[in-house]
Structures are given as structure tokens and as C-alpha cells.
Amino acid sequence: MHLQMTNYLFKNLNTLFLTCALVFISITNAQEVRVIDNKGTIYRLDITTAELFDTGGGLTITDADAIIQFNTQGIIDSNDYSTTLDDDSKYTSITIKKNGTYKVTYRVTAQITSGESRSGTEYRLLKTDEDGDISVVPGSYSAAYHRIVNRGKNTASASRILVLEKDDKLTVRGNRYAGNSTVKTVAHGSSFLVERMIK
Secondary structure, eight states, rough: OHHHHHHHHHHHHHHHHHOOOEEEEEEEEETTTEEEEOOOOOOEOOOOOEEEEEESOEEEEEESOOEBBBBBEEEEEETTHHHHHHHOEEEEEEEESOOOEEEEEEEHHHHHEOOSSSSEEEEEEEEEEETOEEEEEEEEEEEEEETTSSSOOOOEEEEEEEEEEEOOEEEEEEEEEEOOOOOEETTOEEEEEEEEEEO
């Protein structure tokens, strides 16, 4: 009886896994992913990327809102994204060129460089649509605590899956919400990544 129950269980578990294996991924190259659902339908995911990062640091995070700057471009699939430079030749935004579902991730590392006040910084992802309307992306808030000089480094990060439209522009905004020490970004500690998952 026990053996029969065990065989029945394994047989049905095998059937369950085969039937409910919703995702089978076959990577044919770095940019093409195929997904097969349990009905045998094949979907192609055209993964594209846009990456900014900061090798210089030194942006002061004050009580006033500031757009986080990135001084270096990583991989930019130019058919799908464009980037914006400010007056200081720092990258500040990534603009979407095609409608789709995207994963958006940012991180900001900052530290106290002077002052004796324990301080806090906070960050949000902003989206500007084609009409110029700016909104905070829900669920994109992050914060960091900075204690003292030389022991005040901390990293804040957030990630969201978003349905975006052509000409949506993404930026990261930060400010110091507590304390009065001087807080600046740390070299090689901040990045901004957008990946298209489904067109």
C-alpha cells in the first residue's frame, strides 16, 4: 500500500511539474530569450539595456532635491534608449524609445565628507512623460543613514518592473532629509540600469 501511494505521488508530481512548467528559457544569444509556456506557445523576449554609472562621485546631496548624476555610460542599446547630459557633461536620465515592460534599478552610495551631524539621505525614481509631466514612481523610495566622517558610507537602492511608453524619461532624485553634515556620492558607488523585458 505504501509503495503504491509513493508511486502515485511521484507520477502525479511529475505530471504536475510538466504541466505547470510555465517558463522554459532558451538563450540563443545574449540579446534573445525565448519563453515557452505550458501550452507550447513560444514568446520571444528582446532584452535590451541602458546603463549609467558614476566613477567620479562628489555630488553633494543637500536638503534641496537634486537629480543624481552619472559620469559614465555602460551598454546603451541606442535603438531603444537615449541619454541626457547636463551642463557639467554628467548623464542624468534615460529615455525610452519603444513601448514595453522594463526592469528599472538604481543604487546610490554616499558618505559624510565633513560635519558632525548624523544625517539621512533618501531617493526616488522619477518618470517624465511625453507631455513633460513629472511623477514619482510608486515603490521606488529608498533611504540611507550616514553616521560620521570616515564611517558614514551607505548605499540605497530600489528596483521596479514598469510598463513604459515611448518618450518616457527616467531620472533618480535624491535629497538629505535629516542632519546637516556634508554628504556626497562615492566614486564607483552609484548606477542606473534599465532593461526591456517584453516589447
